[in-house]
Amino acid sequence: MAIQSPPLTFTDSDNSSVIQYIDNPHLLTQLPNDPSTTALRLLSTNLETLFNCEVCSDGTISAASSISSSPRKIPIHKCILASRSPFFKELFGGGDTEKGKKDDYEMRELGKEVVVWYESLLVVLGYLYTGRVGSLPGGGICVCADTDCAHVACRPAIDFQIEALYTSSVFQISELVSLFQRHLLDVMDKVAEDDILMIFSVAHICGIGCEKLRSKCEEMVLNSMIDSVTIEKILPAEIANQIIHTRSVCKSQLLSLPEENSKIDIYSLPNKHIRRIHRALDSDDVELVRMLLKESPSTSLDDACALHYAVAHCDSKITNELLDLGLANVNHRNARGYSVLHVAAVRREPDFIASLLAKGALPSDVTSDGRKAIQISRRLTKILDYNRPMEEGMQAHNDRLCVEILENAETSHPILGEGALSLANAGDDIRSRLLYLETRVGMARLLFPKEAKIAMGLANVEGTMELALYNDNQDPAVDDLNDTPFKINQERLTRMSALSKTVEFAKRYFRRCAKVLDELMMDNDTIAFRGTETSEEKQQRKKRYQELQDVFSKAFFEDKRENDLSSISSSCSSSSSLGHRNSKIARR
Template sequence: METSTITFSSSSSPPPSPSPSPPRPQAAPADLDAVSLGRLSANLERLLDPAFFNCTDADVVLAAGGDDAVVGVHRCILAARSNFFLDHFSSLAANPAGKKPRLELADLVPGGRHIGRDAIVPVLGYLYTGLLKPPPQGAAVCVDDRCSHQACRPAIDFVVESTYAASGFKIPELVSLFQRRLSDFVTIALVEDIVPIVLVASTCQLPDLLSQCIQRVAESSVDSRYLEKELPAETFAKVKELRRHLSPHESDEFILDPEHAKRVRNIHKALDCDDVDLVGLLLTESRITLDDALAIHYAAAYCEPKVLAGMLKLESASDSANVNLKNESGCTPLHLACMRREPQIILSLIEKGASVQEKTRDGRDALTICKRLTREKDCNNKLEKCKERSKAYLCIDILEQEIKRNSFVLERQLSDEVSVAMPLLADNFHMRLLNLENRVAFARIFFPSEAKLVMRIAQADSTEEFAGLTSANFSKLKEVNLNETPTMQSKRLRERLDALTKTVELGRKYFPHCSDVLDKFLNEESTDLFFLESGTPEDQHTKRMRFSELKDDVNKAFNKDKAAVAAIVSSSTSASSSPRGDGKVRHGSKKARLSR
């Protein structure tokens, strides 16, 4: 920090002069002006900080709502710096004492409902200080780490909102600056991200920028239905006409098949009215399917979540609707739902089978789309207690969880295949399969008819069988077939294991007492019991005696299961033959069934 030196002189004899020293460089007047203006700007900028001493006398109200929807301003400063605010404040009627005038931004300037706090504060700060500050941290960058942030949607939205504010407040130098930035975005941004630039150029009457946007959109392959829905009618007509000039040999779908286009429009109009039943009727009467009309795409982009859920439940949807179908732009319904950032629609599509791995033509998957539309500021804000999370945050969370689930399922499938293929882990699998084979083989000996029925229900008779009853057959499971790859063998053994497991489960369900006898036998007895002719005469006699006892246990268990089934049948029969005192109820139920 520099200090000034003050010297005093006298009229008497002057003191001896010291040796001469080089003169100190003095600041030029221009530098002093810059320092003074910089200090003044920094001080005035503090007036827009809500944490600073609040002496505002007017409020600018944003359309977004919430705690950040009000920006306090000073009428004297804005009126002195802007003719727009001077005229506006001068025309205001006198307010009651202590009540600040409120300026509703949505009604004050064209496009005011699109302006957010992060965009309007720098524009107002320019009127206060004469300097344009950069956007707040995280307000103009997305959450995708792989994005360069040169033309991602948050960067475009910030400049678009600033352009609305500068144009509405009639600050031509800022409008010219923002227009140049938007022009740079048009050349490098994605076409769907140019739509907000088209809207601001049309609203703020920027013809050069609008012409540049129309040229870029017309040269793209973006679906005409999307453009018709998003762009102003006059702008869409120009894009459509320019496309015809650029591609004279490609006929428009409306000219190629006007009847088909009419039916598609009727379906879309029914969706606009949230009438799912009418959509089903139109699909039934016409030869158009949901895929032909891109109805799932349309509902995912523009309809309420309940409408899309109803669409997916239509009978025609189960046969014809492909939730991974791509439109002319290479987007699936899930991609469009991510562009809209609607978590309920994203969840409905994923539950119906939409793939999060599908990519657009430019290589973006669903999660990338969501991340590049979401501001870093929104995701970095700490969640307050009892405060609802933003839709953008929920969309990213849903997609990340689905990706983790798919990864887990894939790893599990791979680990199962590896466990069968690896020699060190295969023995456990093979022993389990052999035990099931033995159990089913014993069941077929004890209860041949019942076991055959259960195996047919479980489709175990359609898979390749391995002989059980002896551990010697364990080696047969490991035999190598030169015409069978390890993957084929794994699949074959897995199918057999699943079929036998289902057989045992069905046996436990329908024959519980018999299953208990099998469990006891497998835990206590040896498989050699069924080879009655082997061993010494004494061993054969012992085996026959034990086998007779086992047969008695089996018969008792079977009689118990049979008695239980008979009791169930008897109770159901008595219920059906009950007195006719409740005949009216049954008659009414029958009538209701017939009416259905």
């Protein structure tokens, strides 16, 4: 998929200045050639030689990067930044830095309300050095995975703009705030409704400098199909209450307009009983939900849009428990016309999407504006993440997995259940099957940890007893496949069924991974138990398996260490949608 960043031009609200993303530096020669302009151009060019350069630098600012697993540092020159920004002048003014020692700053500490990535920070700091906004970040950072998108108002493009807007506000660069605000205002009519709340939240944080953008967002939210519960969850309390109050006033007017009746349910707050169900879900209490349904039989989970609510605002455990009740229609639509799967696509969590598909959610369902879940997911996913090489043993990106699961779901048919073996199968056939499944799933956990976790969760593997291929330590909590004679019991049959379903789910939703594992398991004759073998053959089989385990374990623990560091250094929540009120706004 080709990567091409759209050319963007920013003008401030007074049209008194123009800043362009200039892909060709020679275009600068077309500027007026009077002496003052030439001198300014020369000054800008000279200062640009110091930007992102270690020469004479006396500090760094680090931020998480889209193209690197660890934060990247930008060398800074305090005197330049202090002369251009009141924020940096105050930050550096009272420092007692030892001579020759550089100060290291983290962007997450300088701006705590919004997650700002390296690529956005680089553009804003570049402006402080040169007075120009350089080229858009390359590599597909501002481009989504939808080939039909113009990449002007998709989520990756909006993410970059609001991060740059927020950073400009934090650094108190008023002219840059005006420029980014103006561009966002120009594209607001193209922005997806789900992204308006995110822009609204950032504009509110930026304060008076973004009043025009804030007013525009408020107007659009008031007239949107975004439900009042979502507004309550996402926006600050004072803003949410104001919008909901204004909507309640408008609701009485809508009653006299038949063509607007579709908005009445959207504008309304849920009744008391439905709100109690939502609060029970917030408290992770599915049993209380069951009790509330018995207390008021006239209100169903579908009436409360409980699945929509859980997928949007709760964790996967609560959502799966709600699904397991079997009392809700997984394809039910809310007042906005969204199915539960559409909400899961907005949430951008692959385990939610996989769980819903496994329960019969239809990937072909479209929203009221004609979008399927796969289209929603692609518009939220950077092409950089979509095309990123998938290395064995490395954690896959959530957005990429969401797209992959939905793509595979659209081209496959649910044929689950083939993995369960008949109880008539006995003896060594059962042992061989178990050995194959344990080996395959064990390799999947090492090579594709995130995908394996999702597939195993769908198959409820966690609730079965682990079977050991080699139990040298005689751990009593682990069942040993090398028992002689091999006994068939319910625990082993349950484990075999769960592992079979894991393999089936993986082949359905993660074909890329399944293909790699198929090739690896072709070496099954080397490590598989075939009923009878000499002591030497057993040792050779065990040695070969241990070699494979060592290779995979190394990849697994390297990835685990990287993932642990990432979770410590980033405040990005598992919910990549919009976050909750008062939480740090995290995207990507």
